[in-house]
Amino acid sequence: MRSVCLVLLLVAGISNAQEAAQTPEQLCENRPPEEYFRLSTEGDCRDVVRCDRAGIAGAIRLAAVRCPAGLGFDVERQTCDWKAKVTNCDKLDRPRKALPKLKTDEPICPDGKLSCGNGECIDKALFCDDKPDCKDGSDENACTVDSDPNRAPECDPTQCSLPDCYCSADGTRIPGELEAINVPQMITLTFNGAMNTDNIDLYEEIFSGLRLNPNGCQAKGTFFVSHKYTNYSAVQDFHRRGHEISSFSVTSKDSSKYWTEGSYDDWLAEMAGNRLIIERFANITDGSIIGVRAPYLRVGGNKQFDMMADQFFVYDSSITAPLGRVPIWPYTLYFRMPHKCIGNAQNCASRSHPIWEMVINELDRRDDPTFDESLPGCHMVDSCTNIATGEQFGRMLRHNVDRHLSTNRAPLGLHFGASWLKSKKEFKNELIKFMDEMIARNDVYFVTMLQVIQWMQNPTELSALRDFQEWKEKCDVKGQPFCSLPNACPLTTRELPGEILRLHTCMECPNNYPWILDPTGDGFSN
Numbered sequence: 001m002r003s004v005c006l007v008l009l010l011v012a013g014i015s016n017a018q019e020a021a022q023t024p025e026q027l028c029e030n031r032p033p034e035e036y037f038r039l040s041t042e043g044d045c046r047d048v049v050r051c052d053r054a055g056i057a058g059a060i061r062l063a064a065v066r067c068p069a070g071l072g073f074d075v076e077r078q079t080c081d082w083k084a085k086v087t088n089c090d091k092l093d094r095p096r097k098a099l100p101k102l103k104t105d106e107p108i109c110p111d112g113k114l115s116c117g118n119g120e121c122i123d124k125a126l127f128c129d130d131k132p133d134c135k136d137g138s139d140e141n142a143c144t145v146d147s148d149p150n151r152a153p154e155c156d157p158t159q160c161s162l163p164d165c166y167c168s169a170d171g172t173r174i175p176g177e178l179e180a181i182n183v184p185q186m187i188t189l190t191f192n193g194a195m196n197t198d199n200i201d202l203y204e205e206i207f208s209g210l211r212l213n214p215n216g217c218q219a220k221g222t223f224f225v226s227h228k229y230t231n232y233s234a235v236q237d238f239h240r241r242g243h244e245i246s247s248f249s250v251t252s253k254d255s256s257k258y259w260t261e262g263s264y265d266d267w268l269a270e271m272a273g274n275r276l277i278i279e280r281f282a283n284i285t286d287g288s289i290i291g292v293r294a295p296y297l298r299v300g301g302n303k304q305f306d307m308m309a310d311q312f313f314v315y316d317s318s319i320t321a322p323l324g325r326v327p328i329w330p331y332t333l334y335f336r337m338p339h340k341c342i343g344n345a346q347n348c349a350s351r352s353h354p355i356w357e358m359v360i361n362e363l364d365r366r367d368d369p370t371f372d373e374s375l376p377g378c379h380m381v382d383s384c385t386n387i388a389t390g391e392q393f394g395r396m397l398r399h400n401v402d403r404h405l406s407t408n409r410a411p412l413g414l415h416f417g418a419s420w421l422k423s424k425k426e427f428k429n430e431l432i433k434f435m436d437e438m439i440a441r442n443d444v445y446f447v448t449m450l451q452v453i454q455w456m457q458n459p460t461e462l463s464a465l466r467d468f469q470e471w472k473e474k475c476d477v478k479g480q481p482f483c484s485l486p487n488a489c490p491l492t493t494r495e496l497p498g499e500i501l502r503l504h505t506c507m508e509c510p511n512n513y514p515w516i517l518d519p520t521g522d523g524f525s526n
Helices: 017-021 024-028 200-206 232-240 256-260 264-281 301-310 390-405 418-423 425-439 449-457 462-467
Strands: 007-011 047-053 060-066 071-074 079-082 113-115 121-123 185-192 222-225 244-247 412-417 444-446 487-491 501-505
Touching: 024 047, 024 060, 185 390, 185 449, 200 418, 200 425, 222 232, 232 244, 232 264, 232 501, 244 264, 244 449, 264 301, 390 412, 390 425, 412 418, 418 425, 425 444
Parallel strands: 185 222, 185 412, 185 444, 222 244
Antiparallel strands: 007 060, 047 060, 071 079, 113 121, 487 501
16 A cells, blocks of 8 residues: 555653553664554554654654554554554564674774674675575665665765766755756656556547647656556557656566565566567567666665666666655666655665666645645655545645746656546546646646656756757657557466456467566467
8 A cells, every 4th residue: 555644743651551661762772763663452553653862862752653544554564554454463563683783882893894783794795685694684684775884875976977877965956057947847747557448548638749848849758557458559659659668567466575575586577577578569679668667666675776777777766755845856876865765665775776766756735835734745646645626636736846846846756547547537637737737838848757867968958948859859759550450369378377368469469468477478488
């Protein structure tokens, strides 16, 4: 389940079974400040706390959190979920793991080595390499962006320059040192999941060809396509019209651990395998599928990004930046990410990787940001659970674009599941109305993820964008649809026993339904 609103309050005193025996200092000893835990297994599983220090040397307090009604808190996954799906309501916290001794008053180990939790010394390079080398396994238990001993260094602008590298200390700096007034406000519309008859009509209406950016090119979007139920003839035609196609996995498996703890080979089969399927059956031969988004935004840590670099993917768009006064610009992962790792399971890349992160800035979902009290941001538009009407949706869109326009004009990402936009006609109508309003401004462009990177690699002022060659390449729609009547191939695969699935493609039907072990559909090799 995606992130939901939590009720947060600080509690100075505590009164429950566990805390009667322990003080906040005892409860919080050796506990990460971002970890939530229960004080009691009684009640309805909604209440947890985390450790909060008042100032640098202040007293430790417990910040209490309550999930909304109908939900319970999963201490393993550190998130609220439907009560029926939470299986650890009888557990106070997640299992404690042995931690290495990385910070000590006096060195324990010789140069080039670090101490395990049990005092054993091993090479620094062996920490956080996904293979336990300490006898107590502690070398694999402190591997976050901030604790990995081999983590990427902090941004050094003297060592990071465009077009290949981009970073800034807090992530808010505008590329090319341009004045904000001269920067185009780029908006990326992205859609996750299968492309088929459930949503093709919606996409056709949003991207009808009538909405032209100020340079005369049609508004474009990015589609993170998953395999099952996708109509590849439709994917082929949207690609022909200049929209970007990216990889969203073969299986879209509904298992948080599968993605968060997935192996290198899992990510290879899911993302590179999905790209192979799309290229073959949507006949995309120009090498343009260069982006990845993790299902449920369950980032796969260094293994995901190692695979992406090896397979020549250019960018990921799965990591969320917390809502702040000034939004974050996309950045490369050669250096440490410039914001906290938040969101589902918090398994961000800690090492250096030659990958762009098209960061998802949380949206401000308040009805009136000048008056309403603070609310947690939301990463996907459909995770803004308080948006119930088209009017509310319209206000949210305008508040957020104003926030970007009035600060550093970082790209505004509007990320959707198509079913949310289709759930109420007024949502779709409000989005189209918003697009028409923005295009009329002459400083707003609806572009793909790749087009954002192209602009960042060659920052160009608004006044010169009509001749910006990188955006002109996808300007004119070339040719006609490849086929008017695609093949509707009824197929099976041993990997999905008992299922007959139709593969819609303008290409020749394969022998089997493509899947994780057989992405071409040619059949298993003996």
